[in-house]
Amino acid sequence: MVDEMRRRDVDVLVLGREGNARAVSGAHRLFLAGERAFAPGCVVVAETAAVHVLSVTDFGVPSDANLYPPSWNPAVVVERVAGLPGVASARRVGVDGLTPLFETLLAGALPEAELFDGESLMRTARRIKSPDEVDQIRGAAVVAASTIAVALDGAARGLDDNGVKAVAMEAMAAEGTTTAAFEPLIARNGDSVTVAIGVLRDGWEADVTRTAPRRDRPDELDAAIARCRAGAAVAEIGARVHGVGCGYEVLTPDERLEPGMVLSVSVAGGGDTVLVTDGDPDVLTLT
Amino acid sequence: MDAEGVDVVVLCGENNVAYATGYAAPSQEPARASATRTVALVTTTGVRLLTPAPLDFEDGARELAAAVSDYPGTLAIDQYPSMLVRSTLANRSPVDARPLLAAAKFVKTPDEVAALRKAQRINERAMDEVLPAVQPGVRDTDLSALFFRQIFEMGATGNTVDPIWNVVPMSLADAPFTFTGHLPFPLPAVGRVLEKGDVIFNDAGIDFNGWASDFGRTWYVGTDPDANQRSQFEHYLEIVAACLAAIKPGATAWDVAVAARDANGGERPWFPHLYLSHGIGTDSAELPFCGTDLGEEVESQVVLEAGTVLVLEPVVWEDGRGGYRAEEVVVVTEDGCEPLTDYPHAPYG
Numbered sequence: 001m002v003d004e005m006r007r008r009d010v011d012v013l014v015l016g017r018e019g020n021a022r023a024v025s026g027a028h029r030l031f032l033a034g035e036r037a038f039a040p041g042c043v044v045v046a047e048t049a050a051v052h053v054l055s056v057t058d059f060g061v062p063s064d065a066n067l068y069p070p071s072w073n074p075a076v077v078v079e080r081v082a083g084l085p086g087v088a089s090a091r092r093v094g095v096d097g098l099t100p101l102f103e104t105l106l107a108g109a110l111p112e113a114e115l116f117d118g119e120s121l122m123r124t125a126r127r128i129k130s131p132d133e134v135d136q137i138r139g140a141a142v143v144a145a146s147t148i149a150v151a152l153d154g155a156a157r158g159l160d161d162n163g164v165k166a167v168a169m170e171a172m173a174a175e176g177t178t179t180a181a182f183e184p185l186i187a188r189n190g191d192s193v194t195v196a197i198g199v200l201r202d203g204w205e206a207d208v209t210r211t212a213p214r215r216d217r218p219d220e221l222d223a224a225i226a227r228c229r230a231g232a233a234v235a236e237i238g239a240r241v242h243g244v245g246c247g248y249e250v251l252t253p254d255e256r257l258e259p260g261m262v263l264s265v266s267v268a269g270g271g272d273t274v275l276v277t278d279g280d281p282d283v284l285t286l287t
Numbered sequence: 288m289d290a291e292g293v294d295v296v297v298l299c300g301e302n303n304v305a306y307a308t309g310y311a312a313p314s315q316e317p318a319r320a321s322a323t324r325t326v327a328l329v330t331t332t333g334v335r336l337l338t339p340a341p342l343d344f345e346d347g348a349r350e351l352a353a354a355v356s357d358y359p360g361t362l363a364i365d366q367y368p369s370m371l372v373r374s375t376l377a378n379r380s381p382v383d384a385r386p387l388l389a390a391a392k393f394v395k396t397p398d399e400v401a402a403l404r405k406a407q408r409i410n411e412r413a414m415d416e417v418l419p420a421v422q423p424g425v426r427d428t429d430l431s432a433l434f435f436r437q438i439f440e441m442g443a444t445g446n447t448v449d450p451i452w453n454v455v456p457m458s459l460a461d462a463p464f465t466f467t468g469h470l471p472f473p474l475p476a477v478g479r480v481l482e483k484g485d486v487i488f489n490d491a492g493i494d495f496n497g498w499a500s501d502f503g504r505t506w507y508v509g510t511d512p513d514a515n516q517r518s519q520f521e522h523y524l525e526i527v528a529a530c531l532a533a534i535k536p537g538a539t540a541w542d543v544a545v546a547a548r549d550a551n552g553g554e555r556p557w558f559p560h561l562y563l564s565h566g567i568g569t570d571s572a573e574l575p576f577c578g579t580d581l582g583e584e585v586e587s588q589v590v591l592e593a594g595t596v597l598v599l600e601p602v603v604w605e606d607g608r609g610g611y612r613a614e615e616v617v618v619v620t621e622d623g624c625e626p627l628t629d630y631p632h633a634p635y636g
Contacts, residue, residue, distance in 0.1 A: 034301050072579035
């Protein structure tokens with residue numbers, strides 16, 4: 001992260017998105033569903049190579065991250081951010097969103113700084129997963145796979161959509177994972193029921209889609225996954241594709257795959273979480 | 288909008304879109320919600336919804352700017368999802384839509400109160416099934432599993448917050464670090480096995496068609512409360528009664544906080560990093576806030592009106608003897624307030 005900041009001549013990143021905060025700090029804060037307006041929840045300073053996390057407690061925050069305390073007064077939060085070592089002298093400050101209020105407050109607290117799009121840097125930095133991060137996603141994939149098995153069993157015995165959602169979410173939490181990346185998506189077509197499951201385990205996502213009662217994976221899915229090789233463009237995969245990591249990552253159609261990228265690949269009736277490697281793609285949700 | 292001299296309001300936040308249009312986004316993690324968001328363009332004569340390409344990229348930002356260009360005049364916006372959106376709308380010099388939204392959200396219509404009540408009922412009926420399972424040997428995440436099963440069977444459209452089953456120590460010395468020196472509530476469920484004698488502060492919130500619930504109780508694991516714990520609960524009721532007596536049209540947010548503090552011997556009976564009370568609507572926590580670090584100057588300007596909804600969450604704490612915390616949702620009426628929460632305080636009744 002800090003290398004990428006220095007390469008792009010970025011002094012400070014002020015991050016509001018929980019996935020960004022999670023990716024740079026490893027902090028496990030209480031999960032809230034849905035998007036939230038920008039607020040400074042995590043700060044990365046290139047000069048000190050320090051990561052600062054907004055949290056009242058150190059519980060769930062790795063010991064190599066620093067804390068700064070929350071306030072209900074946005075001006076106080078910005079003052080605290082401006083007071084972090086290396087921030088006051090920053091000239092180039094990347095943000096991953098903004099509100100009219102925080103724009104005014106940041107401009108006031110950091111009058112010499114230029115605010116610019118920090119999200120494109122975060123996207124680049126988060127794109128390739130380390131082996132440890134892939135292991136985290138593998139862990140999520142295990143939960144996604146066991147959750148969808150329960151969901152399909154439920155669908156096969158005639159549960160309605162609410163019932164399928166209920167047994168799936170119950171099964172996910174019984175595995176110790178209490179956060180859905182998205183709550184079960186259910187589509188019916190005659191006797192077949194397609195269910196998509198996405199979980200966030202310790203902040204890392206995996207998702208899988210299958211169809212009851214047959215449960216086999218569509219040939220089109222295997223064909224699409226076979227095209228998930230280093231060097232291929234996203235548009236060439238011939239499926240719905242997005243990146244996964246600390247949540248959903250948007251990939252553009254012309255983006256070229258590289259080893260270490262993790263993709264969600266789905267077609268009608270089926271989908272998997274796939275690791276791009278030096279060789280054959282590794283389907284993480286086939287367990 | 289007329290009052291603020293605004294011609295078009297651009298709403299990018301999903302809770303604001305739900306409030307203004309009734310369109311409730313699916314419940315999902317923030318990055319997915321952000322990439323797939325539906326934006327509302329609101330004028331005094333209508334609402335236009337659009338789901339642009341992801342706003343982190345030129346295509347999406349341009350798509351949004353093009354739609355906005357159909358609406359001349361003063362533009363207000365709730366947030367910039369990306370710096371690209373900020374720069375593509377710069378020529379419109381947007382003003383902040385949040386004061387306008389806050390003013391509108393502050394008073395709930397009868398239909399909105401009914402929606403909140405419906406969400407609250409689903410949350411409460413789910414807890415009926417969870418409570419008997421609060422026993423030694425059960426993991427906190429098992430309680431989450433039971434809760435999920437119940438809420439979705441009853442038609443909840445989302446779970447808003449990871450359910451909290453926060454085992455609290457008797458003494459702050461045994462709690463993780465906090466800047467305030469008080470408890471670090473709420474802590475997420477982590478698979479902790481409950482033990483006989485544990486005290487848990489529970490907190491949960493669901494979504495029903497865009498409207499939020501908020502539920503909080505203190506439960507004792509495998510034991511009946513002792514005399515100290517009973518007196519803590521009695522004191523909790525005294526604080527709540529003082530708050531309820533203070534809540535009426537014309538009272539300020541600060542008045543409610545003062546009432547709670549006075550009922551607690553001058554000490555504030557709430558977590559110092561949180562508040563005594565918050566509002567609730569399409570956001571799980573919104574104005575009015577009572578007892579935040581914004582203090583008297585700000586909170587004495589916030590005047591309750593009939594239709595304002597508050598969630599009281601006082602905390603009784605006796606260091607060395609633990610404490611009691613619960614939540615009561617109330618709506619301000621013409622001459623006082625009435626509860627939206629309808630749930631006993633087990634095992635007291």
